[in-house]
Ligand code: DX5
């Protein structure tokens with residue numbers, strides 16, 4: 279099942295509430311990019327923003343932690359109402375313990391891979407995550423171009439994790455190129471510039487889903 283997860287990083291921050299309410303019946307989740315200026319060379323937003331979004335919507339909050347030492351903060355993300363919490367395989371920390379903690383807290387756990395992180399890193403975490411987030415750009419900034427080498431990792435990930443686990447893709451995804459990832463087996467589509475960065479955000483979300491439904495899925499086919 280295709281799930282659309284617009285990234286709030288590209289929203290007009292003067293209108294966060296209105297924009298989330300406008301879109302939350304048309305998509306499955308909202309993607310929240312937390313950056314610490316250490317794991318990635320940029321700082322975005324943290325708990326107060328997520329807490330505010332939680333107050334106005336019941337939609338699944340898909341929290342992408344681009345931070346070093348995520349274990350320090352997991353409890354806080356659990357408390358403020360994140361539903362999916364994704365940690366990076368490359369982050370300095372005991373990532374297996376992080377995944378176990380997220381699951382034990384009743385949340386869905388995600389493991390993120392940078393474009394150049396080998397897929398076999400996943401092997402030691404199998405059974406402890408609900409979602410793999412394959413980055414299709416190097417994390418840190420919205421508006422970058424999709425990296426095809428990262429896209430080409432998806433079929434192998436799908437083989438490794440089976441059909442029950444979500445595979446999310448994030449970075450440089452637009453209506454025009456979404457079939458590159460869907461056809462290879464990705465089913466959770468993050469898009470910042472392609473949705474919240476568009477003049478009509480609701481239409482952009484609806485059109486993104488239509489574009490996904492039109493793709494030929496080679497892996498499952
Ligand atoms: C990048 C973030 C993405 C970003 C995607 O580091 O993880 O979620 O918001 O933005 P676009 O869709 O503009 O590439």
Ligand code: ZN
Pocket residue numbers: 285309310311342448468
């Ligand atoms: Zn992200």
